[in-house]
Amino acid sequence: MRAHADFDQLLQTIVDDLAPERGAGELADYIEPLRRVDPLSFGMALCTVEGELYCAGDATQRFSIQSVSKVLSLTLAMQHGRHDLWRRVGREPSGNRFNSLVQLEHERGIPRNPFINAGALVVTDVILEMLSDAKATLLDLVRGVAGAADIEFDREVARAEHETGHTNRAMAWFMKSFGNLQGDPEAVLDAYFHHCALSMSCVELARAGVYLANGGCTPEGMCMLSPAQTKQVNSLMLTCGAYDAVGEFAFRVGLPAKSGVGGGILAILPGRFSVAVWSPGLDRAGNSVLGTMALEQLSSRTGWSIF
Amino acid sequence: MRAHADFDQLLQTIVDDLAPERGAGELADYIEPLRRVDPLSFGMALCTVEGELYCAGDATQRFSIQSVSKVLSLTLAMQHGRHDLWRRVGREPSGNRFNSLVQLEHERGIPRNPFINAGALVVTDVILEMLSDAKATLLDLVRGVAGAADIEFDREVARAEHETGHTNRAMAWFMKSFGNLQGDPEAVLDAYFHHCALSMSCVELARAGVYLANGGCTPEGMCMLSPAQTKQVNSLMLTCGAYDAVGEFAFRVGLPAKSGVGGGILAILPGRFSVAVWSPGLDRAGNSVLGTMALEQLSSRTGWSIF
Amino acid sequence: MRAHADFDQLLQTIVDDLAPERGAGELADYIEPLRRVDPLSFGMALCTVEGELYCAGDATQRFSIQSVSKVLSLTLAMQHGRHDLWRRVGREPSGNRFNSLVQLEHERGIPRNPFINAGALVVTDVILEMLSDAKATLLDLVRGVAGAADIEFDREVARAEHETGHTNRAMAWFMKSFGNLQGDPEAVLDAYFHHCALSMSCVELARAGVYLANGGCTPEGMCMLSPAQTKQVNSLMLTCGAYDAVGEFAFRVGLPAKSGVGGGILAILPGRFSVAVWSPGLDRAGNSVLGTMALEQLSSRTGWSIF
């Protein structure tokens, strides 16, 4: 592994090299706040397990992390060690779009994994069974690991998700019909929509995720998960973190990662670092076009990969 | 990583600890030669990138490697660098049984990945377009990497596959109907059935696969694939190598691996070693029950994992 | 056609012959009011286009007509001649269970036909776009055609449907997500659940349905549909009226019919008569076991069939 001193330059080179590609892909258009993001935005930040931080581009601008939050809510649910979590949600890639109800029908309301929408709804339901205020608790967790006390839910995004989230609402009721949702679907959806509406920058996201590269603990020694649990989360990110393009993503990038339709991606090199990229243009699978390219370059230029 | 001197003992401990589980799972029963394998068989072999070999249990007894051969035939196809390979076969986990035709119909004859049967048939077709004798060439490749000139196809297995392989035959014709099979389906099936009928021991299989842990080259310096290609194959093993249980396998074991219904599994720790296990009892997904447990123990006892 | 004088005896013979089969099949068990119906109940009523009525068994006992009401709500929607009705709901047999969401996903929220739950929800939504009180209007229609001013919704059934109808709720939101539901899903569901909760006897149901045998008009000359529309409804009953067993039902009975999970079936011989049967034990497809047998006997003993 090259000296850390080179990292800032490495990220800058990648950001510069990909400058001509800015604007590639399509913005998520299902809610207004995502539609009006600057399509040319592009940022990148890397946080080592020692806590050193490197960044380039629009790395301090906040964006809607959307499904990247599913890693954080899964962490929260696993912290409380619920014995029935893995009976209520599977651990397999879905082979379908992230918002498909087909698989739920065929597999009697058990979502394939915690990183598709249905799975994250079950994870949220599990959290709500344990905690009186699932929104505040996750916010506290995120502020803690990111070291940024002013991280907030984007209320406008949460409200827009609530108003248009009919497919998620259908999923929640469908799982309720199979007995795989304990709480009131509207309460689960409210918490879920807020989690998706977390607004964070690349710098904050890289910091927030570095515990996954460090056996479950932050560089400051705050432990979120056990080493064994951390491996499990990383394995799920690898096999289920990039919507219906996990194979392609592993083939090209070779790092456990979770993407969101806001254009953010959090990737992990276990034992080394976390890296967050953001560019709002998405490919057909819903992953950031430039984000994926940036991670691919990071891997190919350095040989860093789990493979 | 612990000293190599401990490896023999490590494997022996795993084999001993799992002795009470021998016989767990169900033998593949679709052809007679697989039905009459001793269900108590259990072997394990590990080959480091330096070429050092460690083993325990029935590690020198040959068995039918079945779908583990798909890694070798993919290697052969990638060696010849066919530009259209990845247009004709995908790189995503299937989310379906290994012999499903449903996905082929929905995706117009393009198999999801090279490690399900349909994908391996396309890979075989690609090989046949380049090589006059696909069977002999693969046999030569295997003998070379395994360092065992007497490795053979089990003709009885190949014949039994031929006689009962109606589902594979249906797949081949179905892909032909979509224009995704160039050759005569019967010729493709003949080569494919022979590849699946390779008879190898854990020792031979670990040796044969160590190039995947070593950037594409054997410890003796014979290079099968480039480092970039090697990463790609490993990523495909991780996301697609364990039938419809890849997520579960990654969650528990955390190593790229390819399993076969003969009960063999080849797993890779990049940069370190390859490991082959064999026990013929299968779980519902078609993966060796004891083989998976042994790899899980190897990972949990040592912390070795890509995550 | 035999003399009408024989009809009472014909129905009585069928009811007597099938007496040993009373209790066959399984009661619908998803709501309490359906679970406590007497499983031995069995009634039959036939109404000719001249308005003559014949009956046998428990023909005057009211039961929950459930999905048989879908014929009446479709009639109501067609009366108002909405131009977009057939763009929002298809006219094909579903090949799936009556409460499947799979087909909705594959066909972008357009239900296959108006007699599966999703289709009836769209029909109800269409009615609600036109009428301020969809429940009262349908009740008036039913009372009119049945000639029974005291027909009511069973409020207990409606409430139980409301409390347990999560799958229907999921469907409604899912169609809303595709833009194929205009109204508030809860309002649509409320009207739908009430329609399903209509409580009628065989005598009332036979009378209520005879307009379908008479070119759209009751024997008293009240016209519900045009002759062309009447044929259309009958054709839909034949191809879509018996859940996922329409082929089998046509093969055995040979009459357009609509069944409900309360155990009722309304069948039509165009130009001749309507016939209603009721017995609460259901087969796997959700059709009344004795009801189907009774109609099969009616057809085989008399040769009455559209084929």
Added chain:
Amino acid sequence: MRAHADFDQLLQTIVDDLAPERGAGELADYIEPLRRVDPLSFGMALCTVEGELYCAGDATQRFSIQSVSKVLSLTLAMQHGRHDLWRRVGREPSGNRFNSLVQLEHERGIPRNPFINAGALVVTDVILEMLSDAKATLLDLVRGVAGAADIEFDREVARAEHETGHTNRAMAWFMKSFGNLQGDPEAVLDAYFHHCALSMSCVELARAGVYLANGGCTPEGMCMLSPAQTKQVNSLMLTCGAYDAVGEFAFRVGLPAKSGVGGGILAILPGRFSVAVWSPGLDRAGNSVLGTMALEQLSSRTGWSIF
């Protein structure tokens, strides 16, 4: 029913009225002989149960009857009263394209009905179990009911089907893998392709099919099926005869019918007549555009319909 004297004029009026539509739809293009049919062809013939024949347009020109032959092969299989026929093939509309393998996988090799390709292959297999020469026997049957000793298989069509019929071949092997094909798939396919390659005119087809309108017997008194069996075939035509558009066809036309991709349709009004139409342009479901329009006009102008 109007006097027979009007029939010639009625057919002629329909043919004239639809003249501007000649050429609508797309010709089947999967084999060369079907591609070179004159797209403007349009013929119509009606045969009453008394044996009177009426026709208009290109009613004496022969065409490839394709799937209309499935009615004849089913008749042949039912004549021999095989007890296991309905255990090996279902009686439900498929809800899928005529050549889908998906349903076969989900329902373990049992085709939904005898009028989709897979079902007709099973019917052909059943015939081959009973008869040494399935091709000659069906040809004899057809010549007999059509009263035309010179009806032949179009050998060029049969050969082209054989050469391009990979999807049917995949289906045959797939059903073989489920144990639902007894014979050699190639022999079954050979007989099946020949049955589809029957070359007949509208006049011959109307004559050949009139036994279905007459309780199973030709006007000359040759009985092919019992009255009960005849009803069964008619019900299957209604629920399964028009590919994936049976509901639409019943809604618009209201007659049991079987169509073929050669552009022919045979329809039945039980107790009255058979009618054959032919025009090679197909709609998306594979039914003749003008043929369907002609039958719709026949029904709407006269009120003739089973509904």
